[in-house]
Amino acid sequence: MILLIAEKLSDWAHALIQQADYLGVEIHHYTPVALMHAQWVIHLDEQGQWSGHLMLPDIDEPTLCQGIINTQPWSQCCSLEVGSISETQYFKQSWISLWAVLPHLKVRLINPLDLHEINLQWPYVIDICHSQGLSCLIEPQDISMQASSQSFDQKWQLSAQAGQAGLSHLIEYWKESVPQSGRWLCVQRVLNAYYTSEYTNSGPISASLSESEMQRIQSVFSALSCEIGMMVLHDNQTLQCVICVPYLAPDDCHFEARGVRESLLIHVSELSQSDLKIIPGQGMPTQGLTIPDRLRPTLCV
C-alpha cells in the first residue's frame, strides 16, 4: 500500500486516489497528525540488517508500506504545539530522523526528503550545481505557479510575496547571476520517467527537446536526486539554472497530470512486497495522541 500524507485532499490528490483505484493500487490518505497515531518500528541489528513494521490507526495488522507520497513539508507537519520552542524542535527533528532511515526498509519516499527537510539541505544541492557549473536557487517553500497568464518575472514576484521574507532576497541574489534569457523548462522526474513542459510568457507548452538536451537534464536530475525542477536552457544547450521545487504538486506544473500520477503510482507499487520485512506487531495503542512523558528523553537544550 501507499501512504498519501496531506493535510487535506487537494484536487490533484483526489485525482491521484482515483488513479490509484483505477490501477488497483491501495492508497491511504492520512493527515500528518493522524499518522502520528501510527506505530513505527525500525530495527538495525548488530549485523547491519534492517527490519521494521508500521501499524496504522485504522488497520489492525502490520502494514506493507511500499511508498509514501508526502505533499507536506515536514517542518509544518511536526510543528505541533508541544510546549517550548526547543521541544517543538525536538519533536520535529525526531520525526525527521525516522523518515531519514525509511529508504533502508525499501519504503519509497516520493518527496526529496534528504534534500528538503534535513535542515541544511539546500547547500548540498548548490554544491552539486556548482560542481556542474550551474547556478542554483532552491525554493524553500511551497509556491504557486497557477497564474499562467503572468510573465515569469511576475510569477516569481508573486512567489516571493507569498513566501518567506527571505525568499525575495534569495531570488534577487539569484537574478544577479542568472541571465533572464533562454528556454525555461519545467521538468518532473518520477523515478526514471521524465515529464517536461516549457514555459512561455503566454503560458506552458509541451517541451520539444533533443536527445542530448534530455540527457543533460537527466544527468542533472540524477546528480541532484531532484524530482521537480525548473531549468533555463540556453542556445548553446547548456543548462544555466536549476530550481528545485520539492512540494509543487503535479497539476501545478501543468504537466500531463494523469501521466505523472500514473507513473508515480506504478513505480511505487512496483516495489516488491518482499522487500519489506515484517515482524509481529505488538497491538494497537489504546490511548490517543499523547505528549510523551517519561518516555521522552529529558530535554536539556
Place this chain on the structure above:
Amino acid sequence: MNQLLSENLHITQPNAVVVLIGMLEDSVLGYLATHLMASDVPVLWFDQRELGSSLMCHPEGWRHKQFDWFIAHESIAAVYNRCLDLMQGPYEWAQRMALYYLDQRVTTVINRPASGLSNYSKLKQLSQLSGTIFQRPMSQLSVGVEPPLGDWIFKSASAIRSIVHLTQLIQPNHQGAEPVLYQRRIEGLQVRVHVFQSKCYAMAIKSSSIDYRYDHTAHFKDYQLPTTVELACCELTQRLGLMLSGIDLIYTSKEWFILEVNTAPGFDFFERRSEDRALSDAICHYFKGCVVG
C-alpha cells in the same frame, strides 16, 4: 573581543581573522575563545541569533549593522562552527545563507554544516559506520510501541541533546508521540575519543550512571587507545567529512562498540577534566597557522 566588535571595523585583507560562530553562551566557544586570545589569534565572535537582524552575510562578506563593521569572506582565515540548529523564525533564511557560505566560501571550517548532518539521524549514522573494527549495538527506532524488553537504553533519535536512560525506568503505558532511539545496553569501559588532524585525544570514563555527563561522581582519565582503534577513529572522521569529531565508544574487554560520532563535539567538557589542554592547543595552533601576519 567585545572591544573589537564595538569599533568600526573594515577588514578586507586575506586570512586576517578566525571567526567563532554560534550562541554567545556556548561553553565550547567560550573555552576556545579564551585559548585563542591567549595565543594572540585574532578572533571574532558571530552571534547566531543576530543573523538576519544585525548581522548579515552577503556575497561579498559579513556586515554588522549595529557595530558598523564589515569582514570580507576572504578575510576569514578559518571558522569554528557551533550553529547546531537553525533557529526558527523570520530570520531562518539568513542562517541558511550564512551556513551556505560556511560550506562554500570559507576555506577552513570546523566543521562544515553539511558535514555535521550525519548525526541528525543517529540510526542513519550508525548504518554509515559499517566496515570498521567497531561493533554496533542492536538499535531500534520506534514510536507508539512499548519499549523493547530486556536491558536497553533510550535516547534522542536526532542530534537534539537528551539524557540517556534505561528503558526499565519507563512506566507502563507511557508511549510517546515521537520517535525514540533504543539501543541494547552495552556494559564496559566508556571511552570518548576526539579526533583532530589525524590525532586522537581519548579519555576513559568510569561512572555508575547510564549517562556519565550528568554523574558528578564520574571519574575521567586520559586514555591511550590501541593503534588499530586510533586508525579506525581517524578513518571514520575522514569518512564523515569532519575535521573534528567526538566518538563515543564502549570497550567490553573483548570488543569495541561504537555508539555515535558527534559532529559538533563539546570537547571542553572533557578537556576541563583532563590533565592537559592538548586538543585546544592543537586547534589554536592550527588556527594560528591559518591566519596571515
